[in-house]
Amino acid sequence: MHLRKVKEFIIERMIFLSGIMSIIIVALIFIFLLKEGLSIFWRVPISDFLFARNWYPISDPPQFGILPLILGSILVTAGAGVISIPIGIASALFIAEIAPRKTKEVLKAGIELLAAIPSVVIGFIGMVTLGPFIKDLFHLSTGLTALSGSITLAFMAMPTIVSIAEDAITAVPRQYRDAAIAMGATKWQTTWRIVAHAARPGMVAAVMLGIGRVIGETMAVMMVTGNAALIPHSILQPVRTLTATVAAEMGETVQGGEHYAALFAIGIVLFIITFLINGVADIYLHKTKK
Amino acid sequence: MKKLIIETRHLDLFYGSFQALTDINLGIEEKNITALIGPSGCGKSTLVRVFNRMNDTIEGVHTNGEVEVLGENIFGPEADLIALRQKVGMVFQRPNPFPLSVYENITFGLEIHHSRSKKEFGEMVEQSLTDVMLWNDLKDRLDRSALRLSLEQQQRLCIARVLAMKPQIILMDEPCSALDPIATLRIEELMQELKRNYSIVIVTHNMQQAARASDYTAFMYLGNLIEFGNTKSIFTKPVQKKTEEYITGRFG
Structure with a gap:
């Protein structure tokens, strides 16, 4: 006992x-x-670190302003969002509401497969196919731009958005659909006005998690955005993201040095951003359950 | 005799290879309450879902025979499902208001059927909520989520949202089975009010409810219509033996 x-x-x-x-x-x-x-903030005040316009970590004296990197991340992420959110939500609606069973299963398997492609492979494809295409299309000197990064990342956000949004749509009780159909609503009116409305919290969560993945992505962006740490004026310019900066420069730093500390400070900024995004997603996911 | 609003002739219905309704011949009069009773699985819900073609949402359903609703062959090549469902409203077993506000629950039907101005919506919301005796309770809470109402209020709201579409027939599929006895009685009172302007077909497994609330009763068993007639005579002097056994509680 x-x-x-x-x-x-x-x-x-x-x-x-x-x-x-x-x-x-x-x-x-x-x-x-x-x-x-944190030690970087003894030398560089937080406001300078976040908002100064120059990132020259190895010049003399070094300048640690991550504004171009933040703007690079925001630009690439926003672009990826503009591309992946409408397509992702539309395909989730199609899979959940419209597709016949067989099409649905093929599509779902395809989307899971898309999620399984390593980011370096996506980056590689972006670099050798998308880059030259963008370059020719807009007559640029280089095709490695924020836009290329956005398109590449949109592919990586899509599986997350589609699968979570599709779950949320499928979870909408059948009785809402029945009620709308019995009132004479068309398939589209039922799907858009009632089902999508009921699934909205879940769809917002899906979008936030997809965006979270985009912000944290490193390898593919590093390969296709051109990596110029300059304040971008257009989506057709090369940019460098927060993540790519850490990945590219960490190997060259002296452990415990200023540059090293600055890269860790970038890590803190990234951590806070993804934490906030996941937090918002979580709030919405809980709303769906209620 | 009043006008017939629903007529079925030799109606058979199959779910795949399973025959759920066999040779149903039924005529339902306007501005009455007609109850469909019978044990579970007898086909009464299936039959009521024929009248607004809700069975179309289930895969593998097909029918033989003719059904006329308000003078139109609803299985004919020119049948307009959207117009049909506007004229034939349905109230479900579990109250199923949309996860929207009270106001939007009612305006949804208006928006999909009438291109009226938003101004008129306000009046129509008030009118239909008044008809189901919810207006006084809810007039200050129209923007609240309908999911926060009590079950009885939700069911009344579901009726109100059907009324707002100005239907002629209201189909009710066991509308009180999720409600307590007092709410059930109040919904029955409401039905008596509504039958002055609407024709009601109600499916119920509750024989007392059919006896109390309906004018005509159809007894169904295993997909067949066994007996149909005046409620009083069905319950006092049934012709068929099966009907008598069912209403006296010998099976069911």
Whole structure:
């Protein structure tokens, strides 16, 4: 009897430990980021770090202004959103509401496959096919631009958006559809006015998670955006994102040095951005459940 | 005799290869309440869903025979489902207001059927909520989500949203089965009010409800229409043995 209680106790604790493990790890990562990155703010005030226009980390004296990088990330992400959100939501509606069963299964499998393509492969394809195409289309000196990055990333956001939005649409109770159809609504009126409306929180969450993936993506963007740390004036210019900066420069820094700390500070900024985006997505996902 | 608003002739209905309705011949009069009763699986819900062709949403359904609703052959090549469903409203078993505000629940039907101005919407919302005796309770809460109403209020709202489309027939598929006995009685009272202007067909598994609330009763069993007639005579002197066994509670 006693032994059984001990066993129960041990099992409970083990499950509890595994449960909070992810939280502990996230907390440790954040603490590590802060520890390594905060020292840059002794030298560069936060407002300068965030809003100064020049990122010259290895000139003398070095300049650590990440505004061009933030704008690069925002531009690429916004572009990816403009492309992937309408297409993603439309294909989710098509798969959930309109497609016959067989088409639906083929499409769903295809979208899962799209999610499984490694980002370096997508980046590679973007670099050798999309880049030259954009270059010729707009008569540019280089095809590696923010637009190329946006298109590439749109492909990576799409699977997330489609599969989560499709779940949300499928979860809309049949009785709402029946009510609308019985009132004489057409298929489109039912889908758009009632089903999409009921699934809206889930669709917003899908979009936020897709965008979260885009902001954090590194490899593909590094390969197709041209990596010029300049303030972009148009979507047809090369840009450099926050993530690409860290990935490209970390290998060249001296551990504990200023540049090293600045890159960790970029990590903190990224962490906060994705945390906020996931937070918003979470709020909306919970709304759907209610 | 009053005008017939629904007539079926030799109606058969199949779900795939399963025959759910067999040779149904029925004439329903206007401005009456007609109850369809029978044990579960007898086809009464299937039959009521023929009248607005809601069975079309189920895969593999096909029918033989003729059904005329308001003088039109609803399975004819020129049948207009949207117009049919505007004239033949339906109230479901579980209250199913849209996850929208009270106001939008009613204006949805108006928007899809009438190109009226938004100004008139206000009056029509008031009128239809008044008809179901919800106006006084809800007039200050029209922008609230309909999902926050009580079940009885939700069901009244579902009736109101049907009334707003100005139908001639209202089909009710066990409209009280999710409600408590007091709410059930109040919905029945409402039906008595509504039958002055509308024809009502109600499916119910509750024999007392059919006896209390309807003018005509059809008893169905295993997809067949066993007996149809005046409610009083069905419940006091049924002709068919099966009907008698059912209403006296020997099976069902």
